[in-house]
Amino acid sequence: MAALRRHRPAVLLGLALLVLLAALASVMIGARTVPPAGVWSALLAPSGTEEDIVVRSLRLPRTAFGLLAGTALGVAGALAQGHTRNPLADPGLLGVTQGAAFAMVLGIFTLGVTGMGTYIWFGFAGALVASVLVFVLGGAGRGGATPLTLALAGAAVTAGLHGLVAGLVLLDRQAMDTYRFWQAGALAGRDAGLLAGLLPFVLLGLLLALLNAPGLNALALGEDVARSLGHRIWLTRAVGIAAITLLTGAAVAACGALAFLGLIVPHLARALSGPDHRWLLPFSALLGAALLLAADVTGRLVARPGELEVGIMLALIGGPFFIALVRRRKPVRL
Template identity: 60%
Template structure:
């Protein structure tokens, strides 16, 4: 076996091991999310309650609180993990993340504007405004970060994202101080939480998340071609404009829906693609599905840890992920090989 064939075989083994590990980790994460909470419920009673709903207190806790919370964690984590991988692929920027580049803040501001100006209180309205805010935030950051002869770089995009994020955050804070209903809404979105207690909210957001997942995963071939350069991608027969449009649409849908459901959960899109890339390499046909599954695992595990460390209270998942993500972001910025993926 030649050296190149050996590397290919090793990469294939690593990917298969990663698939098995992710499947097991996701099952474990779901079990822990159902088993662990403010109230200690024996595993046997959890299992009984799953199959026999009944009217007991434990059954109500499992079905009305923990199961919706687990589903919210799976969906939000998958959406943000995939959005982060798409964003890093399209910008060729290793520190690209929806929260760092102002996309999450744009979605949050749009939701607060919907409450403040239009009196919208439905989840469907939040979703549409979240889409628009996420897309507008992304376009503003990319436009500002691309000013100059060299175009966009990781540093210019990070600086533009930090500036726009601060501006959007300031506008949001000013609005919520003027209106009590907006303030109550903002308190929910501020920290980011998967503590969704109304299953109907998940049902409303599910079609949009599924649409974003389909668009994002279908973008894999285009991203592989774009990673070789736009000129090479065109010579291979790929429509660059269509791939870019599909990717941006997927990011806006995924981030907008996740923010509408759970608030601005940060750093998932930053951390997950780098971990997934260790198993998959640069092939987006593997990287995007890995990032999707790994995002679900990360959000669920962070939520479980947040329930344990401050029992009988809890720490919101957005806070837990920020505690992990901030050092990770600093370590990435300090790396010398930062300029391009």
């Protein structure tokens, strides 16, 4: 690992190639395998064949959603662990996922929203409101927002919203059906038109994350040291929470609650890049995209001609990883 860290640009390039291979596999593999020549023809010179329709209408949007959600959740997970100083943290710890779920269910229950293109924006708005609430509650004390108060506020908001969601879905059959499908987490069946609407939020979140990296490095040395270096703690926290909200809100609103991805990816990235967030965040982005696409392709292979949803595959991968992480004799310190 030390040797890999000394050659981080080369490793980063290797991860980019891995993402490219995972995207190619995502376009080629499914209930019907499309050879590379068929994929090339569908992308550059479509002629309306069945393979062209499969590649352009079904698999390309699915792959694009995987790239977007994997990148966003990987970076959001690294930010969440950095700001809470908790190696077991993921974006859901800050209430973002349950905020999205509550707003979507509330929109369906009260307004009768049915189209994905409509209720997905309810989910994104709910994620924003929940994260702001967590930040306000976590910073209400004399010491302001700290890793401990943010984690406690996030846990409290998540628990409260989970109870409200459970109550609403029991009262409305349509809300239950939509929530159950969304909760499983999937890349298939998403409207390709949503990508253009969500992409600006993800790009803004990635930009804020990169701007947040130097402040996170300083916070890792302690808040007193960070202040002595000229960093404004409240501003660093606010930028980080905004980035987590934008990235996680866009990903979970579009693809559902993809559990464990934000937990696993930062640990894998940290092993390759080291603790410097200026490197950790790009590594997490590429690993998140590669892992999500690989899990989605694996779900298509293990249950052919059907498939397992990518959220189920991530749970099968993430559960053992989480147990191994908890049982380590020397836990990771952040």
